[in-house]
Amino acid sequence: MQLKDILLNLRMVMFGGKGGVGKTSCAASSAIWSAEHGRNTLIISTDPAHSLGDSLGVDLPPGVPTPIEGIENLTALEINPKANISELKGLTNINPMEEMGMSGLMENMPLFGDMEELTSLTPPGIDEALAFGKILEFIETEHEYDLVIFDTAPTGHTLRFLSLPETLSGWIGKLIKMRIRIGKMFGAVKRLFSREEKKDDNSLEVLERLNNAILNAREDLTNPIKNSFIIVMIPEEMAITETGRLLNELIKHKIPVSNIVVNQLYQDTTELCVFCKARREMQQKNLVKIKDIFMEKLKKNLIEVPLFKEEIREYNKLKEMGEYLIDKTH
Numbered sequence: 001m002q003l004k005d006i007l008l009n010l011r012m013v014m015f016g017g018k019g020g021v022g023k024t025s026c027a028a029s030s031a032i033w034s035a036e037h038g039r040n041t042l043i044i045s046t047d048p049a050h051s052l053g054d055s056l057g058v059d060l061p062p063g064v065p066t067p068i069e070g071i072e073n074l075t076a077l078e079i080n081p082k083a084n085i086s087e088l089k090g091l092t093n094i095n096p097m098e099e100m101g102m103s104g105l106m107e108n109m110p111l112f113g114d115m116e117e118l119t120s121l122t123p124p125g126i127d128e129a130l131a132f133g134k135i136l137e138f139i140e141t142e143h144e145y146d147l148v149i150f151d152t153a154p155t156g157h158t159l160r161f162l163s164l165p166e167t168l169s170g171w172i173g174k175l176i177k178m179r180i181r182i183g184k185m186f187g188a189v190k191r192l193f194s195r196e197e198k199k200d201d202n203s204l205e206v207l208e209r210l211n212n213a214i215l216n217a218r219e220d221l222t223n224p225i226k227n228s229f230i231i232v233m234i235p236e237e238m239a240i241t242e243t244g245r246l247l248n249e250l251i252k253h254k255i256p257v258s259n260i261v262v263n264q265l266y267q268d269t270t271e272l273c274v275f276c277k278a279r280r281e282m283q284q285k286n287l288v289k290i291k292d293i294f295m296e297k298l299k300k301n302l303i304e305v306p307l308f309k310e311e312i313r314e315y316n317k318l319k320e321m322g323e324y325l326i327d328k329t330h
């Protein structure tokens with residue numbers, strides 16, 4: 001599927017790749033394009049080191065979806081991991097004293113084995129987990145957006161992020177089991193000490209709902225009618241190796257990938273200096289390799305984007321990038 005059709009038809013698009021190759025620029029440029037083609041678009045940066053606001057040339061208050069002035073249908077959001085830690089804590093904080101209705105009574109009681117296990121359970125990579133929680137909100141709940149574009153963090157972080165549905169679901173599954181055991185155990189102890197009925201507690205239900213949302217998100221992320229991952233790379237040997245690894249991992253996680261953007265290509269002009277000529281030659285050699293591996297062998301569409309003289313920032317430049325990224329046929 002061409003990027004144009006993806007932007008016009010799918011519900012989610014993720015841009016990912018090695019650090020500094022142009023993920024944010026491609027994501028922002030695509031978001032402007034889809035908004036201007038009538039789709040109500042939300043672009044979310046899941047990279048804790050945000051640069052989406054800088055790329056769009058606007059101030060984005062952390063964690064707040066912000067409509068972009070002057071571009072109808074476009075909203076941008078830089079997720080705020082810090083603000084969300086408290087939300088996640090609320091789900092895992094189970095106070096044994098409260099469970100028994102005996103807060104304050106047995107302050108120095110040694111921890112039960114279960115409690116120790118419970119408190120030692122921390123999500124793998126808290127910032128990815130929190131970013132994922134935020135994303136769940138935009139995948140698994142009703143919202144007004146036709147398309148959600150994700151500007152992801154460099155490869156390692158994003159891979160851990162994409163494997164989170166499995167890890168988190170396992171983690172929450174374990175919490176649910178322990179929550180049931182603890183509930184039973186403390187319920188029995190509580191009955192020994194008091195006649196009072198146990199107050200309503202919906203934390204199990206919350207955990208189960210969260211688990212379902214994670215499993216559904218996993219299904220949506222792997223559904224080629226809903227989601228596509230666009231790999232961004234530069235024509236250099238190290239980027240080829242890393243892209244190969246990224247692609248393998250995405251295939252392993254069943255994330256649909258149909259396009260690879262080769263960014264920052266030196267153009268063939270007679271004005272090139274000796275240095276630039278040498279770089280262009282190196283890039284052209286690597287481009288042949290890239291075509292051989294990714295286009296011919298793996299049947300991915302390749303999108304070639306030139307190196308611009310200026311930095312790609314703000315509306316006009318992002319629009320210009322869009323002409324190469326989306327409008328030109330390859």
Ligand SMILES: Nc1ncnc2c1ncn2[C@@H]1O[C@H](COP(=O)(O)OP(=O)(O)OP(=O)(O)O)[C@@H](O)[C@H]1O
Nearest residue numbers: 019020021022023024025154264306307308311312
């Ligand atoms: N084709 C291009 N021509 C010229 N400059 C470019 C091009 N693509 C990206 N840039 C510039 O390169 C820098 C990095 O781009 P960008 O922020 O989009 O990369 P990134 O992959 O998102 O980086 P990070 O891994 O840090 O998130 C920016 O200053 C951007 O303006």
Ligand SMILES: [Mg+2]
Nearest residue numbers: 023024047051
């Ligand atoms: Mg970026």
